[in-house]
Amino acid sequence: MEFSDQLKAVFIPESDIPVEFSIPEEIHQREYLCNGEMLKWDGPVSEVYSPVCVPDKEGNLYRKFIGTYPICTEKEAMEALDAAVKAYDNGRGEWPTMSIDNRIKCLQKFVFKMNEQRSLVVKLIMWEIGKSHADAAKEFDRTIDYINATIDALKDIDRQSSRFEMEEGVVAQIRRSPIGVVLCMGPFNYPLNETFTTLIPAIIMGNTLLFKPPKHGTLLHYPLLKAFQESFPKGVVNTIYGRGANITPGLMQTGKINVLAFIGSSKVANDLKKRHPKINRLRAVLSLDAKNAAIVTKNADIKLAVSETILGALSFNGQRCTAIKIVFVHKAIADDFLKQLSVAVAQLKFGMPWVQGVSLTPLPEPGKPEYLKTCIDDAISHGAHVVNENGGTNIASFVYPAIVYPVNEKMKLYREEQFGPIIPVIPYDSIEEPIQYQIDSPHGMQVSIFSNDAKEIASLIDPFVNLVSRVNINSQCQRGPDKFPFTGRKDSAEGTLSVVDALRSFSIRSLVATKMNETNKGLINEIVNHHDSNFLSTNFIF
Ligand SMILES: O=C[C@H](O)COP(=O)(O)O
Numbered sequence: 098m099e100f101s102d103q104l105k106a107v108f109i110p111e112s113d114i115p116v117e118f119s120i121p122e123e124i125h126q127r128e129y130l131c132n133g134e135m136l137k138w139d140g141p142v143s144e145v146y147s148p149v150c151v152p153d154k155e156g157n158l159y160r161k162f163i164g165t166y167p168i169c170t171e172k173e174a175m176e177a178l179d180a181a182v183k184a185y186d187n188g189r190g191e192w193p194t195m196s197i198d199n200r201i202k203c204l205q206k207f208v209f210k211m212n213e214q215r216s217l218v219v220k221l222i223m224w225e226i227g228k229s230h231a232d233a234a235k236e237f238d239r240t241i242d243y244i245n246a247t248i249d250a251l252k253d254i255d256r257q258s259s260r261f262e263m264e265e266g267v268v269a270q271i272r273r274s275p276i277g278v279v280l281c282m283g284p285f286n287y288p289l290n291e292t293f294t295t296l297i298p299a300i301i302m303g304n305t306l307l308f309k310p311p312k313h314g315t316l317l318h319y320p321l322l323k324a325f326q327e328s329f330p331k332g333v334v335n336t337i338y339g340r341g342a343n344i345t346p347g348l349m350q351t352g353k354i355n356v357l358a359f360i361g362s363s364k365v366a367n368d369l370k371k372r373h374p375k376i377n378r379l380r381a382v383l384s385l386d387a388k389n390a391a392i393v394t395k396n397a398d399i400k401l402a403v404s405e406t407i408l409g410a411l412s413f414n415g416q417r418c419t420a421i422k423i424v425f426v427h428k429a430i431a432d433d434f435l436k437q438l439s440v441a442v443a444q445l446k447f448g449m450p451w452v453q454g455v456s457l458t459p460l461p462e463p464g465k466p467e468y469l470k471t472c473i474d475d476a477i478s479h480g481a482h483v484v485n486e487n488g489g490t491n492i493a494s495f496v497y498p499a500i501v502y503p504v505n506e507k508m509k510l511y512r513e514e515q516f517g518p519i520i521p522v523i524p525y526d527s528i529e530e531p532i533q534y535q536i537d538s539p540h541g542m543q544v545s546i547f548s549n550d551a552k553e554i555a556s557l558i559d560p561f562v563n564l565v566s567r568v569n570i571n572s573q574c575q576r577g578p579d580k581f582p583f584t585g586r587k588d589s590a591e592g593t594l595s596v597v598d599a600l601r602s603f604s605i606r607s608l609v610a611t612k613m614n615e616t617n618k619g620l621i622n623e624i625v626n627h628h629d630s631n632f633l634s635t636n637f638i639f
Contacts, residue, residue, distance in 0.1 A: 100486075100487045100490055100497075101490055101492055104447070104490060104492040104495055104497065105158070105492050105493075107447060107448045107449055107495065108149075108150045108151060108152060108158050108449075108492075108493060108495075109151070109152075109449065110151060110152055111151045111161070114151075114449075114451075115451060118220065118223070118230060118450075118451035119220075120163065120217070120220050120221065120224055121217075123162065123163060123164045123165075124145075124163065124164035124165075124221075124316050124319060125142075125164055125165050126138075126142075126164065126165065126166040126167060126315075126316065126319045126338075127139065127142075127167070128167075128322070129167055129169065129173070129322070129336045129337070129338055130322045130325055130326055130334060130335060130336045131173070131176055131177045131180050131335050131336070132176075132177075132179075132180035132183070132184075132331050132332050132335065133180075133326060133330070133331020133332060134326075134331070135322065135323075135326060136173075138167040138169075140167060140168065140169070140170070141167075141168045142165040142166060142167055142168060143165060143166055143167075143168050143315075143338075143339065144162065144164075144165050145162070145163050145164045145165060145166065145225065145315070145316055146160035146161065146162055146163070146463075147160055147161045147162075147163050147224045147225065147227070148160065148226065148227035148458075148459035148460055148461045148494040149161050149224060149227060149449060149450065149459055149494075150459065150493040150494055158492070158493040160463075160493075160494065161224075163224050163225070163316065164316050166315045166316060166319070166338050167338045167339065168338065168339035168340060169337055169338050169339040169344060170339070170343070170344070171343065171344050171347045173337065174307075174337045174344040174345075174347065174348055175347070175348070175351075177307050177335035177336065177337050178278070178307060178335075178348055178351065178353055178354075180331075180332040180335045181278045181305040181306060181307050181332060181333075181335050182278055182305075182353055183332055184305040184330065184331065184332025184333055185275075185277055185278055185304070185305040185332075188274070188275065188277075190305070190330075190332075191330050192303060192305060192329070192330050192332075192333045193274075193275045193303040193304070193305075194303075195303070195330075197251055197301075200300075200301055200303065201248050201251060201252070201301070203328050203329050203330075204244065204247075204248060204297070204300070204301055204328070205248065206327070206328040207244075207324050207325065207328035207329070208241060208244050208245065210321075210323070210324035210327060210328060211241070211321055211324050212241065213324075214320040214321060214324070215237055217320050218237055218289065218317050218320055218321070219233045219234050219236075219237050220233075221316050221317035221320075222236055222237070222288065222289060222314070222317050223450045223451065224450075225288070225313055225314050225315070225316055225317055225461065226285055226286070226288060226313050226314055226461040227414075227450055227458045227459040227460060227461050227494070228413060228450060228458065229450045229451075229452075229455050229456070229458055230450055230451045231453075232412075232413060233450070236287060236289055236290045237289060237290075239290050239577075239579070240289050240290045240293050242579070243290070243293065243294060243297065243579050243596065244293070244297050246579065246580065246596045247297055247298060247301060247596055247599075247600070248301075250596050250597050250600065251301065251600065266612055266613045266614070267610055267611070267612055267613070268610065268611055268612075268613045268621070269608045269609065269610035269611075270608065270609045270610075271606060271607075271608055272606070272607050272608070272609065273302060273600065273601070273604035273605070273606060273607075274303070274604060274605050274606075274607040275302050275303030275304045275603070275604060275605075276302075276304055276355045276356050276380060276603060276604065276605055277304060277305075277355030277356065278304065278305055278306065278307065278353055278354055278355050278356070279295075279299040279304045279305070279306040279307070279354070279355065279356040279357075279358050279603065280306070280307050280309075280345065280348060280349070280354045280356070280357050280358065280359075281295050281296045281299060281306050281307065281308045281309070281358040281359075282308075282309045282311070282341065282345070282358070282359045282360070282361065283295070283296075283310070283311050283314075283360050283361075284311055284360045284361050284384075284418075285311040285312065285313035285314045285416075285461060285462070286413060286416045286417055286418075287360075287417075288310065288311045288313070288314025288315075288317060288318075289314070289317060289318070291360050291384070292308075292310065292311070292318075292360070294579070294594050294599060295358035295360070295382055295594070295599065295603075296308060296358070297599075298599035298600050298602065298603045299356065299358060299603045300329065300333060300334065301600070302600060302603040302604040303604075304355075304356065304603055305332060305333050305334075305335075306333070306334055306335065307335050307336075307337055307348065307354075308334060308335065308336050308337070309336070309337045309338065309341060309344075309345065310336070310338070311361075312341070313461040313462065315338065318336075322336065341365070345369055346368070346369065346372045349369050349370075349372035349373045350372050350373070350374065352373060352374040352375055354373065354379065355378075355379070355380065356379070356380045356381070356382060356603065357369060357370060357373075357379060357380070357381045357382070357383070358381075358382045358383075358603075359381070359382075359383050359384075360383070360384040360385075360418075361385065362385065362386060363385040363386045363539075363588040363589075366381070366383050366385055366591075380592070380602075381591045381592060382591065382592035382594070382599075382602045382603070383590055383591040383592060384418060384583070384584075384585070384589075384590050384594065385418075385585070385588055385589055385590055385591075386418070386514050386539075386540055386588055386589060387418045387419065387420075387422070387514060387540050387542035387543070387585060387589050388422045388423060388512065388513075388514050388538060388540045389409075389419060389420065389421050389422050389423075389540075389542055389543045389544060389545070389565075389574045390421070390422070390423045390424070390425055390531055390534065390535065390544050390545075391405075391406055391409060391410075391421045391423075391424045391425070391544070391545040391546075391547065391573075391574075392424075392425045392528075392531045392544060392545070392546050392547065392557075393406075393424065393425065393426040393427065393430065393434055393547045394427050394528070394546070394547065394548040394550070394553060395427040395429040395430050396548045396549050396550040396553055397427075397430065397547035397548050397549065397571075398547070398549050398571070399430060399433055399434055399437055400437065401547065401571055402434065402547035402571075403434065403437045403438050403441050404441065405545065405547070405571070405572050405573040406421055406424060406438065406520070406545075406573070407438070407441045407442065407445070408573045409421035409545060409573030409574050409575070410422070410424075410498075410518075410520045411442070411445065411456065411457070411498055411518055411520070412456070412573075413458075414457060414458060414460060414496075414498075414517060414518045415498075415515065415516065415517050415518045415519065415520075416460070416516055416517065418542065418576075418589075419542065419543060419574045419575050419576050420516075420574065421520075421545060421573060421574055422514055422515060422516075422521070423504070423510070423511070423521050423522075423523065423534075424520060424521070424522045424523065425522075425523050425524075425525045425530065425531040425534070426522055426523070426524060426525070427524075427525060427526075428524045428525065428526055431502075431522075431524045434522075435484050435500065435502060435522065438484075438485075438500055438520070438522075439484055439485040439486070439500060442485050442488070442498050442500065442520075443485065443486065445457050445498070447495070447497065457495075457497070457498065457518065458495075459493070459494035459495050460494050460495070460496060460517065461494075463494075465494075465496070465516075465517055466491045466493075466494065466495075466496050468517075469489070469491075469496050469499075469515065469517045469518070469519055470489065470491060471509070472501075472508075472509050472510050472513065472515055472519060473489045473499055473501060473519065475508055475509045475510070476501045476504060476508045476509070476510050476521070479505065479507045479508050480503070480505070481501050481502055481503055481504055481505075481508065481510075482501070482502065483499045483500065483501055484500040484501070484502050484522075485498070485499065485500045488500055488501075489519075496517060496518055497518070498518035498519070498520065499518070499519050499520070500519075500520045500522060501519060501520070501521045501522065502521075502522040502524075503522065503523060503524050504521040504522060504523045505523070508521075511523075512538075512539075514540075528557065531544075532560050532561070532564075535561065535564045535565065536564060538564075538587070539587055539588045540585070540586075540587055540588055540589045541564055541565045541566065541585050541586030541587040541588075541589050542565055542566060542567070542574070542585035542586075542589040542590065543565050543566065543567040543568070543569060543574035543575075543585075544561050544564075544565050544567075544568055544569070544574070545568075545569040545570075545571075545572065545573055545574050546558075546561070546568060546569070546570055546571070547571055548571070549571075554570055558570075564586065565585070565586060565589075566582075566583075566584045566585045566586055566589070566590070579595060579596055580595055580596050580597070581595055582594070582595045582598050583595055583598075584598075
């Protein structure tokens with residue numbers, strides 16, 4: 098069978114889709130959450146087509162229609178903003194003044210309700226973005242773990258804290274206070290997990306928020322709206338739907354957004370930031386573009402370098418900000434590396450997201466296969482070739498991985514973030530070449546260094562760790578474990594995420610201080626007694 102026919106065969110008729118992996122019915126979202134109410138929507142809607150294609154009677158493949166969601170206008174977005182502003186009430190609202198203990202109780206209620214929706218949300222992740230069912234389940238469970246770790250971290254921080262003497266008789270309670278209204282937007286590749294790595298810490302620190310789900314990955318949030326509504330006071334979480342370009346610039350222009358929490362493209366983030374009339378007052382927590390390099394030195398364990406490169410470059414079809422997006426391999430071992438890499442690609446299982454053990458699946462962005470083809474064609478026109486058999490073959494929403502070699506600075510693949518299943522490989526002579534690449538790069542997220550020579554690795558750590566935010570030794574680039582700081586330099590990020598860092602990112606250190614003289618000693622105890630539990634349970638220091 099021709100390879101393209103093999104690829105086509107993975108798209109099976111609708112009637113053959115295993116029932117346990119199908120969603121019960123099309124999802125038509127006709128409501129959104131604003132100011133604690135599920136508001137009805139009868140305006141225009143956006144149609145959602147799955148990357149999973151099915152053949153019609155003639156054998157033509159078409160993306161399966163799975164549902165619709167509201168396309169709100171600026172009017173609804175402004176109403177949602179008003180609700181968030183009102184709930185925050187300049188820091189005097191019920192939520193920002195609630196004790197941490199009570200906020201945690203709300204979050205625990207939310208986790209309970211979220212877990213009830215696990216099966217549906219996991220299936221929707223799979224259908225909306227084409228992630229394998231196993232990885233979709235991992236995404237859900239990682240999110241629950243992240244929330245629970247956040248709760249544990251808060252309790253820990255709270256336990257460690259106390260009133261303490263600073264200096265010269267001044268006693269202070271150091272707090273982490275909320276900042277205000279957060280506009281929160283996550284990416285399509287981790288529509289639940291990465292969105293929640295900003296949304297959850299933003300909420301728990303006492304901020305109120307506007308939440309816009311990613312374009313690919315909207316419907317999966319629908320089953321969680323009720324959980325938000327029932328777990329948090331009104332106006333704490335408000336949702337907005339529709340075309341980001343139509344509604345988010347206006348929100349920023351109001352100057353009422355205090356924190357922009359955005360995971361996506363650097364261009365969109367910069368455009369949004371510039372809209373804010375007082376940009377210096379805007380806090381931004383951003384995770385953006387990246388072009389992470391793997392460097393395979395001549396002292397590398399090639400087998401290990403290959404298996405980690407495969408994981409790094411092709412997990413979820415290379416659609417991760419932390420993916421390895423370019424590989425520098427020393428000329429002395431380039432042939433061997435490419436041979437083994439090609440064999441490893443050929444061993445990957447491709448298919449529909451519900452197939453067990455599948456690692457290559459259809460791509461959610463409709464224009465992506467065409468874009469990837471232009472990248473490959475451009476590289477070929479500048480002297481590269483596709484090394485692996487069938488590399489770059491495209492049928493409907495599926496693109497078979499391509500190893501492209503030798504890549505040079507004239508090619509799109511040299512600088513552009515392909516965010517897809519292409520592995521561009523550059524042969525190098527001197528280690529100065531990948532170092533210079535990183536110096537010149539507008540990005541600075543991660544690198545992976547492969548070598549068995551400890552001295553060589555040691556000599557490379559400082560040059561790279563001062564250019565990116567994480568150096569991985571003999572292992573792929575990645576975000577986890579989630580307790581580790583996650584950030585980037587240059588255009589790759591702003592602010593730092595991790596279970597604890599995110600709590601810092603969405604709060605401000607503030608003090609309640611007093612001089613410990615005779616009058617104040619007595620007063621302080623009285624104040625503590627008069628104040629509700631808030632005073633004591635927000636006294637964490639970190
Ligand atoms: O897409 C960007 C994510 O932060 C990647 O996370 P990950 O490394 O855990 O897959």
